[in-house]
Amino acid sequence: MMDMKVANLGAASMSMPAIGEPVTRNEEANHELSIRVRDLNLWYGQTQALQNINIDVYQKNVTALIGPSGCGKSTFLRCLNRMNDLIRGVRIEGLVEMDGRDVNEVRMDEVALRRRVGMVFQKPNPFPKSIYENIAYAPRMHDLVSRKADQDELVERALQDAGLWNEVKDKLHQPGTSLSGGQQQRLCIARAIAVQPDVILMDEPTSALDPISTATIEDLMDKLKKQFTIITVTHNMQQAARVADYTAFFHLGELIEYNDTKTMFSNPHTKKAEDYITGRYG
Amino acid sequence: MQTNQLLLLFSGVLLLLGLIAFFMGRAKAARVRSTGTSMYAQPDQYAWFTVLATAGPAVLVGALGSFVMLLLGAEIPTLYLLAGSLVVSCVGLMIGMNRVRPDFHARQAIERVIRFILAGAALISIFTTFGILFSIISEAVRFFQMHSFWGFITGTTWNPGASFLEAAGRADDAASAAQFGSVPLFAGTFMITLIAMLVAIPVGLMSAIYMSEFAPAKVRTLAKPVLEVLAGIPTVVYGFFAAITVAPVIVTIAGALGLEASFNNALAPGIVMGIMIIPFISSLSDDVINAVPDSMRQGALALGMTRGETIKHVVVPAALPGIISASLLAVSRALGETMIVVMAAGMRPNLTANPLEDMTTVTVRIVAALTGDQEFESAETLSAFALGLVLFVVTLTLNLVSVIMIRRFREKYRVNNL
Amino acid sequence: MSQSFDEISAQLKRRHRKSARLKWLSMGALGLAGLFLVIFFADMLGKGLPAFQQAQIRVEVTYSEQSQQLPLAAVNEDVRELVSRGWLRTLPMMMRDNPQLLGTSRQEWVLADGQVDQYLKGHYTRLDDDEKEIVDALAEQGRAELQFNTTFFSRGDSKMPELAGIMSAAMGTVMTLLVTLAVSFPIGVMTAVYLEEFAPDNRLTQIIEININNLAAIPSILFGLLGLAIFINFFGVPRSSPLVGGLTLALMTLPVIIIATRTALRSVPDNIRHAAFGVGCSRWQVVRDHVLPLALPGIMTGSIIGLAQAMGETAPLIIVGMVAFIPDISASVTDAATVLPAQIFTWAGEPDRAFVEKTAGGILVLLTILIAMNATAVVLRKKFERRW
Ligand SMILES: Nc1ncnc2c1ncn2[C@@H]1O[C@H](COP(=O)(O)OP(=O)(O)OP(=O)(O)O)[C@@H](O)[C@H]1O
Numbered sequence A: 001m002m003d004m005k006v007a008n009l010g011a012a013s014m015s016m017p018a019i020g021e022p023v024t025r026n027e028e029a030n031h032e033l034s035i036r037v038r039d040l041n042l043w044y045g046q047t048q049a050l051q052n053i054n055i056d057v058y059q060k061n062v063t064a065l066i067g068p069s070g071c072g073k074s075t076f077l078r079c080l081n082r083m084n085d086l087i088r089g090v091r092i093e094g095l096v097e098m099d100g101r102d103v104n105e106v107r108m109d110e111v112a113l114r115r116r117v118g119m120v121f122q123k124p125n126p127f128p129k130s131i132y133e134n135i136a137y138a139p140r141m142h143d144l145v146s147r148k149a150d151q152d153e154l155v156e157r158a159l160q161d162a163g164l165w166n167e168v169k170d171k172l173h174q175p176g177t178s179l180s181g182g183q184q185q186r187l188c189i190a191r192a193i194a195v196q197p198d199v200i201l202m203d204e205p206t207s208a209l210d211p212i213s214t215a216t217i218e219d220l221m222d223k224l225k226k227q228f229t230i231i232t233v234t235h236n237m238q239q240a241a242r243v244a245d246y247t248a249f250f251h252l253g254e255l256i257e258y259n260d261t262k263t264m265f266s267n268p269h270t271k272k273a274e275d276y277i278t279g280r281y282g
Numbered sequence B: 001m002q003t004n005q006l007l008l009l010f011s012g013v014l015l016l017l018g019l020i021a022f023f024m025g026r027a028k029a030a031r032v033r034s035t036g037t038s039m040y041a042q043p044d045q046y047a048w049f050t051v052l053a054t055a056g057p058a059v060l061v062g063a064l065g066s067f068v069m070l071l072l073g074a075e076i077p078t079l080y081l082l083a084g085s086l087v088v089s090c091v092g093l094m095i096g097m098n099r100v101r102p103d104f105h106a107r108q109a110i111e112r113v114i115r116f117i118l119a120g121a122a123l124i125s126i127f128t129t130f131g132i133l134f135s136i137i138s139e140a141v142r143f144f145q146m147h148s149f150w151g152f153i154t155g156t157t158w159n160p161g162a163s164f165l166e167a168a169g170r171a172d173d174a175a176s177a178a179q180f181g182s183v184p185l186f187a188g189t190f191m192i193t194l195i196a197m198l199v200a201i202p203v204g205l206m207s208a209i210y211m212s213e214f215a216p217a218k219v220r221t222l223a224k225p226v227l228e229v230l231a232g233i234p235t236v237v238y239g240f241f242a243a244i245t246v247a248p249v250i251v252t253i254a255g256a257l258g259l260e261a262s263f264n265n266a267l268a269p270g271i272v273m274g275i276m277i278i279p280f281i282s283s284l285s286d287d288v289i290n291a292v293p294d295s296m297r298q299g300a301l302a303l304g305m306t307r308g309e310t311i312k313h314v315v316v317p318a319a320l321p322g323i324i325s326a327s328l329l330a331v332s333r334a335l336g337e338t339m340i341v342v343m344a345a346g347m348r349p350n351l352t353a354n355p356l357e358d359m360t361t362v363t364v365r366i367v368a369a370l371t372g373d374q375e376f377e378s379a380e381t382l383s384a385f386a387l388g389l390v391l392f393v394v395t396l397t398l399n400l401v402s403v404i405m406i407r408r409f410r411e412k413y414r415v416n417n418l
Numbered sequence C: 001m002s003q004s005f006d007e008i009s010a011q012l013k014r015r016h017r018k019s020a021r022l023k024w025l026s027m028g029a030l031g032l033a034g035l036f037l038v039i040f041f042a043d044m045l046g047k048g049l050p051a052f053q054q055a056q057i058r059v060e061v062t063y064s065e066q067s068q069q070l071p072l073a074a075v076n077e078d079v080r081e082l083v084s085r086g087w088l089r090t091l092p093m094m095m096r097d098n099p100q101l102l103g104t105s106r107q108e109w110v111l112a113d114g115q116v117d118q119y120l121k122g123h124y125t126r127l128d129d130d131e132k133e134i135v136d137a138l139a140e141q142g143r144a145e146l147q148f149n150t151t152f153f154s155r156g157d158s159k160m161p162e163l164a165g166i167m168s169a170a171m172g173t174v175m176t177l178l179v180t181l182a183v184s185f186p187i188g189v190m191t192a193v194y195l196e197e198f199a200p201d202n203r204l205t206q207i208i209e210i211n212i213n214n215l216a217a218i219p220s221i222l223f224g225l226l227g228l229a230i231f232i233n234f235f236g237v238p239r240s241s242p243l244v245g246g247l248t249l250a251l252m253t254l255p256v257i258i259i260a261t262r263t264a265l266r267s268v269p270d271n272i273r274h275a276a277f278g279v280g281c282s283r284w285q286v287v288r289d290h291v292l293p294l295a296l297p298g299i300m301t302g303s304i305i306g307l308a309q310a311m312g313e314t315a316p317l318i319i320v321g322m323v324a325f326i327p328d329i330s331a332s333v334t335d336a337a338t339v340l341p342a343q344i345f346t347w348a349g350e351p352d353r354a355f356v357e358k359t360a361g362g363i364l365v366l367l368t369i370l371i372a373m374n375a376t377a378v379v380l381r382k383k384f385e386r387r388w
């Protein structure tokens, strides 16, 4: 039934998009390719969690991943910076290409990949160090700064960018864990942007936060996309509609629809996405 | 022998009375019930209640009596005590029988008694601690009446040899006066503890890191029991190993390097003690490292840290309070360890920083003081308790600090879990 | 402008090497611990296995009047120094018990002297060259050989290595542990039941809990001081007896049993208690009929582990005098006795080198028992482990 609708709509629109491209283009968005995914399959032991995912993610945009719980959004996100390596029994097939390189190839250094593809987690996870150290630690290890003054400046800039500077500038040497949940999450974002990655993955970054902190982080994403490519997972439709340029809908391990956010929420291309967005689906 | 027979008699009669109480109590309860009166409890429960009423007070009187005799030295003829407690038990039987009435909550009464007995058992652990404290302090005080506390703490000569002369009132000869300066003993103890820690902490911690961060599941399931075997080897066995196998090896190696080592060198017991403590540190550290939430590791890895950096800069610092706490416990263990040093370390108090020389420890001197042919009253014997007191205070402090640290560690991660 | 993968990888080389070094180092540490265990067991087996064999020589034994007076006369002069003195001393007694032996003489396998034993095992020996030649000749004829050492398992201590055995120490260990078990098991279980099921959450309960944990970490030798000052000097329990040793060890085992029992009780889910309360059981009935039976495997496991620990304990027993020289197997808990680890300690201090193998042999026996006990505990735990 769904296929019929796809076919109908497909026939109605002028031309079918190429594989992995969004159904409708968002003309305001940037279209330089950041990550290209082709025929990505993933198994946890015997169970397949991702099936034939094809998607082109564009630079300096916010791309939102939505879909019911357990459909594979987090799994997909972890494929992009190889965090799945940490899980036993994971098998991956297919292509995830960034900067002309397959990230899964043997010669790819996953540490280098993660340097360019940062991640912010669902629960804030600041290190048990001071606020300052939480941010300065990684850049120092990556030799991005050498002098103390540079380091101070970098910490300040990251905190400014994350919209946290005013709140913490007087207590930089208190432990990161002493902050509120929303502040901790912004600290984690500051920590991620301090190493100057190309892409930032966010897995439900606001799901543990109150509405005000959520709004702050949404604003932040909007600001940060000028510098970074952001891929975020969210269960909150309004959030996706507010912040994302493109939205991808996952269902049972498949990418059902990848579309311009406005079109996705006003005139979805597939029945399943429509059901999900209008709340007819769990 | 006399007391043994009396005890037997006492138990026999009490058993008999108990049996009588049981059957009488049950019979009465059954009789009452058969008249159709409804009762609060089962006949058996009334029966048990009468048994308790019979035996409980008698045992209490007997125990109290013997305790008073032992403690205060009061001369109560045992026969009277026996008779007295048996009379009490008969009275108990009568009262118990009298209470077998339909409106009496026999079950609740039994439960109260059981609760009391259980609480009494729980208090025994407290008594043990007080027993240790009391026995050590009282004898140590007697020691400090003979020798100054200050001299004990700061003196650098430990020479108890002549203390028996002193006890015989012939301490006029200054050359043979006993000296109890404990500094060399503590120096030896700390030296051997230090060596043990230098072995145990790096190896134990690194093993824990390997097992929890790198090892495949198979290696882990194999390595844990292997380490547990190390922990289960009795210390006397380690002592033999240190003295017979390790010490000669060290002497040989030192000889090859042109150094002179004693067969009772501090290195052998230190190293072997360290090996003994490895599993202690590794299993405690393994626990705390595993308790560090995975989100910490993921956070670091996602920033482009290598595995090693994640462990060194994030996991270990996060687990540090737990690791320190484990190490403190280990130090406390090493300080109190006895058999290894008794068998492999020297007897000679020796204030030196050279681990190849022989030196003695606190525990060695405690054993030496208490296994000789000394009178219990002699200063040498009592000095064991003075040493024991210091050992107790130091290990207790270490244990408490360690408990507080580990509690902080736990709380930290509970709070952080938003 | 961000860096390319290759640029970053190049910078990462050094950091990867460091990370790998940590991995190898930590693996080495674990390997070191394992290596030590291997060396240790190899050493103990090498030193201790010979203890299970004993040299016997086949000689002509003459049961005459003369040898009743002077047992040395029972054997030929050339082998007199080679048979065990201790064995010779038992001859008159044997002849008294079996009068028909008198006047006979026969070829017999008899216990060899400890030095012969050491020589046949290729160890250092005090035999002189002539004696060595005789032993060699006997061995050639098949009249001197190593046989299974029954003496080691059936006799008590002796100053003569060929007659020294672990039996009296083993009996002492059994009696001591029985006392330990009889005292610490009921008290430990009762304490744990009280703390888990009955105790109100007040100051006193907290103090008891802290105290129990602390008791588990007090150096064992201090328990010896307590045993000496309180049990022996104050209550007058006989020194060196399994009673005082058992009581001392009981206090040390108590925390182990309490902690294990509490864990076992805690792992019984609350809904079982609620169900039992629901059918009108009182608190004590719930504990006795429902909770304790379910917790029993855990309690047993903990008790076995506690006993195994107590069994290897030496220091406090030395303090209460259980290092006595016990040639006979004692039968009462108030007689002087020794225990396996104390026997090991005593033998380790013997100057005669033949005792090294006795010591290591005793260690092998002790370790075998301990490993068996711990394995039993593990099997019990595996078998009854329940996931609620
Ligand atoms: N570590 C794992 N091992 C085995 N299966 C896993 C693992 N992680 C996820 N899965 C399975 O893979 C599927 C996708 O999980 P994933 O976490 O990617 O879902 P999700 O879309 O992020 O869900 P949610 O919105 O609840 O976070 C689920 O069926 C899940 O059970």
Ligand SMILES: [Mg+2]
Residues within 6 Å of the ligand: A073, A074, A075, A203
């Ligand atoms: Mg998810």
